[in-house]
Amino acid sequence: MSFSLVYLISRFFWRIGEFIHHWYIHGSRNLSHFFISFLEKLDQTFALKITVQHFFRPLYKDYTVIGRVLGVIFRSGRIVVASIIYLFFSLIFLAIYLAWISFLPALIFLGASGIS
Numbered sequence: 001m002s003f004s005l006v007y008l009i010s011r012f013f014w015r016i017g018e019f020i021h022h023w024y025i026h027g028s029r030n031l032s033h034f035f036i037s038f039l040e041k042l043d044q045t046f047a048l049k050i051t052v053q054h055f056f057r058p059l060y061k062d063y064t065v066i067g068r069v070l071g072v073i074f075r076s077g078r079i080v081v082a083s084i085i086y087l088f089f090s091l092i093f094l095a096i097y098l099a100w101i102s103f104l105p106a107l108i109f110l111g112a113s114g115i116s
Contacts, residue, residue: 009039020104027100035093042089046082 043049055075058067 021103031097047080051078
């Protein structure tokens with residue numbers, strides 16, 4: 001009789017530990033993979049790294065003074081716009097991640113305090 005009770009209690013705590021592991025570890029991993037793939041899709045559109053690498057090269061191989069000046073101006077604008085968009089989506093994903101992390105403690109706190 002005592003063996004089955006000990007087994008049930010140990011399985012209860014093991015399942016709680018598995019749930020917390022699944023919630024935090026696997027959930028965080030899935031969210032980070034989604035975020036990285038989303039940034040890769042954004043980079044296919046904005047090409048921030050390539051734009052920075054070719055910052056002082058003229059656009060469309062126009063080696064005149066105007067081509068060099070316009071290349072720097074257009075690439076500067078593209079870098080600013082891409083950085084703002086990357087920052088915006090990074091802040092959104094950070095808010096989602098913080099909400100994901102704080103959901104269980106908030107639920108436990110609300111359940112323990114009796115607030116509904």
